[in-house]
Amino acid sequence: MSAVPSLDVPAVAPSPRRHLHLVPSGPAVVDSLEGGRSTRRAPLTRRAVLARRRFAALLALLVLVGGGLLAAKAVAEANPAGGATSVTVKDGETLSQIAARELPSLRNDRGVVAIQEANSMSSMHVQAGQRILVPAG
The missing domain is CATH 1.20.5 (Single alpha-helices involved in coiled-coils or other helix-helix interfaces)
Structure with missing residues (x-):
């Protein structure tokens, strides 16, 4: 048989339910x-x-x-200023051919974009006799 201590704790009646009260606010109260x-x-x-x-x-x-x-x-x-070379476009030559010849270390599409940026060109069209700058690759 085991012994269990008994605690004499009085039963607590539930408290009455509290209600919300409106509290005035505003500058006058402050x-x-x-x-x-x-x-x-x-x-x-x-x-x-x-x-x-x-x-x-x-x-x-x-x-x-x-x-x-x-x-x-x-x-x-x-766009480093040093190392840029000037190239004259030959008859029938395209910007892609110039990029492949002058910038062999870059992929052709990136070489074309580099030449376009260096010359502020909005298209890939070039004309024979046109001088364009080719940035250092």
């Missing part, structure tokens, strides 16, 4: 709770508004200048 002190900020002076606008304009200008410098650096790295 003022009355704080003893009349308002937590609202005073409106900014004209001088403070102008100072904030100048700061925002300066920040925007710095972002634009920084972005421009980064873009210029990317363009300079993508």
Whole structure:
């Protein structure tokens, strides 16, 4: 036989159901709770508004200048000025043939795109006698 200690715990009657109560809110209640002190900020002076606008304009200008410098650096790295050669297109020659001959280290399609970018060309059409720049491959 085993012994089980008994606990004398009084039975607790369930508490009556609580109801929600509406609590007033708004600035009048906040003022009355704080003893009349308002937590609202005073409106900014004209001088403070102008100072904030100048700061925002300066920040925007710095972002634009920084972005421009980064873009210029990317363009300079993508199109190095040194090593580009000038080629005159022969009669019946295509841009694809020039890319294959002048840029053998690149795939032909990439060579064509490199030549188009170096010359700001929007198409693959070239004419006999036209001079085009071929970037270093």
